[in-house]
Amino acid sequence: MLAxxxxxxxxWTVLLAYTSFTVGxxxxxxxxxxxxxxxxGSWQGQFNLDFMLMLMxxxxxxxxxxxxxxxxxxxAIVAFxxxxxxxxxxxxVLLHREQGDMRRVLLGVRASA
Incomplete structure (x- = not known):
């Protein structure tokens, strides 16, 4: 869990730094x-479509x-x-709040079912 x-x-730190550089x-x-x-129809477009589907x-x-x-x-809107x-x-936040219980992290309100 530490890893x-x-x-x-x-x-997150690398992404924030790179995003700041790119926006600048x-x-x-x-x-x-x-x-x-x-x-x-380029490979960059294919990558962007793949990325947008991952966001969804x-x-x-x-x-x-x-x-x-x-x-x-x-x-969900913020996630997208x-x-x-x-x-x-x-x-x-979820790992901390759920004390590392991956079942509760992944299933949320459905974890008790």
């Missing part, structure tokens, strides 16, 4: 480049594990737009 926590912390260099509006690459999967899991409550639905920056922190 997972260290990965999440280091990964390219600006904040990523949508034309992101969707433009998908429209071009993360959002669906986040909403589902919270029973699609109001807060769970809001977290926040990507790994959200998911890494969310998993760290």
């Amino acid at each position: 997972l926590r260290l990965f999440l912390i280091i990964g 260099k390219e600006g904040i509006n990523l949508f034309p480049a992101f969707f433009g690459a998908m429209a071009s 999967l993360s959002a669906l899991w986040t909403g589902w594990r919270n029973g699609w409550s109001v807060s769970g639905s809001l977290l 737009f926040g990507g790994a920056a959200f998911l890494m922190v969310y998993l760290l």
Whole structure:
């Protein structure tokens, strides 16, 4: 469990630093480049589509594990737009709150069933 926590912390830190560098260099509006690459039919577009599907999967899991409550639905939206920056922190919080019980981390409100 320590290795997972260290990965999440280091990964989040690296991602935040790289994102800050990229925003400083390219600006904040990523949508034309992101969707433009998908429209071009290039490998970058394929990667972007794959990434967007992973964002959707993360959002669906986040909403589902919270029973699609109001807060769970809001977290799902944040998961979609926040990507790994959200998911890494969310998993760290869940690991702490659930005391490392992966069943409760993964299943959320459904863990007691």
